[in-house]
Amino acid sequence: MPAARLVVLVSGSGTNLQALLDACADPAYGAEVVAVGADRTGIVGLERAERAGVPTFVQRVQDHAGRAEWDAALTTAVAAYRPDLVVLAGFMKLVGEDFLAHFGGRTVNTHPALSPSFPGMHGPRDALEYGVKVTGCTLFVVDAGVDTGAIVAQRAVPVEDDDDVEALHERIKVAERGVLVDTVGRMAREGWSVDGRRVRLGA
Ligand code: GRF
Numbered sequence: 001m002p003a004a005r006l007v008v009l010v011s012g013s014g015t016n017l018q019a020l021l022d023a024c025a026d027p028a029y030g031a032e033v034v035a036v037g038a039d040r041t042g043i044v045g046l047e048r049a050e051r052a053g054v055p056t057f058v059q060r061v062q063d064h065a066g067r068a069e070w071d072a073a074l075t076t077a078v079a080a081y082r083p084d085l086v087v088l089a090g091f092m093k094l095v096g097e098d099f100l101a102h103f104g105g106r107t108v109n110t111h112p113a114l115s116p117s118f119p120g121m122h123g124p125r126d127a128l129e130y131g132v133k134v135t136g137c138t139l140f141v142v143d144a145g146v147d148t149g150a151i152v153a154q155r156a157v158p159v160e161d162d163d164d165v166e167a168l169h170e171r172i173k174v175a176e177r178g179v180l181v182d183t184v185g186r187m188a189r190e191g192w193s194v195d196g197r198r199v200r201l202g203a
Contacts, residue, residue: 004031004188007083009091010038014045016089016110019177021052023185031188035081037074039093055081061093071096078103085187088142089180092121100144105194107142108187110180112172114138114154119147124169133159135168137176139183141194150197153183 006024008017017036023029036049036056049056057077064070075098078086088095088109095107113123115138118130127135136156140149155175159168183201186192191203 010045
């Protein structure tokens with residue numbers, strides 16, 4: 001069976017991307033990262049792709065007339081690589097209608113909180129400020145909302161008394177990388193189905 005084609009979108013350090021690149025080095029994993037896209041230049045995530053010899057592209061919102069034009073350009077850039085699955089790994093933009101029309105149902109995003117708690121850009125900070133004792137990470141199928149899509153997998157992470165945001169986020173990211181590699185690998189090898197808010201692995 002041919003390896004599933006992954007396009008990964010990043011906006012930052014790309015440690016989630018790196019975990020996928022490392023996993024894909026084993027043919028038994030069943031997937032290959034065929035391209036890495038970003039919404040900005042000069043990020044380590046793009047350097048990681050270049051080091052791995054993976055093609056990259058950048059689509060910056062400010063280079064387009066508006067958000068819809070950016071969304072259309074991003075969709076075209078991703079479509080050029082014929083992905084089976086798109087992975088948003090620290091991608092800090094909301095994809096729009098055009099993107100979801102093309103890749104809805106086969107785009108997953110990883111969020112550093114236990115959805116539906118603490119959606120948005122500051123999951124670890126919001127969890128810490130709320131005072132939860134357990135938080136975690138969520139892999140979900142992207143929909144038009146902010147971190148509201150149907151959940152594929154989650155993993156719990158303890159909050160320690162002396163945590164600051166950075167320490168907590170780093171602990172979450174360890175769990176996040178594990179969930180991402182394990183789950184994307186199963187989706188690549190076994191397939192998946194989305195029925196309303198229920199996601200099932202296995203064709
Ligand atoms: C991850 O925690 C992701 O969930 C959040 O930003 C972080 C990106 O980390 N949106 P990296 O760029 O993969 O290291």
